[in-house]
Amino acid sequence: MARTVWDSTVGKKTVMAVSGLIMLLYLVAHMIGNLKIFFGADEFNHYAHWLRTVGEPLMHYEWTLWVIRVVLVVAVVAHAVSAYQLSRRDIRARPSKYVHKKPRASYATRTMRWGGIILGLFIVWHILDLTTGTVHSGGFEAGKPYQNVVDTFSTWYGNAIYIVAMLAVGLHIRHGFWSAAQTLGVGSRTRDRALKAVANVLALLLTAGFLAVPVGVMTGVVS
């Protein structure tokens, strides 16, 4: 069955929808967690430490976190690979363009592709910046995420990259959430307006919630 799913355009799109929804679920949790930065360094750092001890004593230190990381890596890779393969197929299926151009035709599709590439690059930068500290601007210190975040958003490029990426997330989810509902066969004429509304609200909440942190640092609310 795995073969049938992966070899079919409809099946590959299902992989994309499921992996996208897994990432979306994670983003909601991540966004809520980030907002704890507004309650001060102690609470934020304590929350980050808690992430490593969730599930104890059943789980060992950091086990739960690693399970989440593995699920996310699988989701990102599955999502990006299917997006790449489907996009290549789509471009090959329409080799000659119309002479009479209508820009709107592929607006959503192009935004999703470019947005996806931006998000992919962002994910790499984001991990190197705040998880491993490899490209961090200040003196990165593991276990001190509050200071690390403040350092990142004290640079103009840290803010710029982050803001662009969060706008991309919003646009991606706006089309993506509704698309996933169609791909998984749960959309319908009666549900269409509700699904679009949920997609818009999710996109708006996530973008606003994520952007609150750099805005907080820039305005000095978080320092």
Place this chain on the structure above:
Amino acid sequence: MKLTLRVWRQKNADAEGAMSTYQVDGISPDMSFLEMLDTLNEELILKGEEPVAFDHDCREGICGACSLVINGDAHGPERTTTCQLHMRSFKDGDTIDIEPWRAAAFPVIKDLVVDRSAFDRIIQAGGYISVPTGSAPDAHATPVPKPDADFAFEHAECIGCGACVAACPNGAAMLFTSAKVNHLNVLPQGAPERETRVLDMVAQMDEEGFGGCTLAGECATACPKGIPLTSITGMNKEWLRATRKAAKK
């Protein structure tokens, strides 16, 4: 009406094509778009030039033979077939671009005529029901609930014109395929082949080199028969159901 036409001319499948410009005069707003092209062709024949090849048959919007992307819109600016589009939708002095359906799976044969036999093969893969031959059964032999009958009818309206493929930025045939899958899968007559139908038709669709769906929605906007975008959602649902059932076996 006096019009400037820019028409895609291509000698055969292997030749390079290009847009050619023509002037037509004396066009009545009551003419259909195809009658306007007939007028152009008569003039071309009188001048000893090759007439523009385009597909048409019933000219009453039911056969699905006519095509043409007119000013970037499949079947032109109105929601109908090109044969049912009238010149009153244009203004005197307009320039009109006329191009063939564009998709890898629909190669151009000549001028505005494309090969749509990929659709026939998708239908052959599962767009049918198996019935015993003999005299026609009584009309009420197999009861169909009214909402199901309406649903089936809405999807049965597809005339296989291919405008959905032409309009899709990915050259996808999802709307066409889903119209047939939904039409037959909801009916008791279609039940015996419900799973194989959707799996085989989608596989054939992929095999023909059509693209995938990105829910851009251009197909449903272009469809002269108003097949809704949710038709694709319905087919995805049927495909997932059939795949799950096949996995359990």
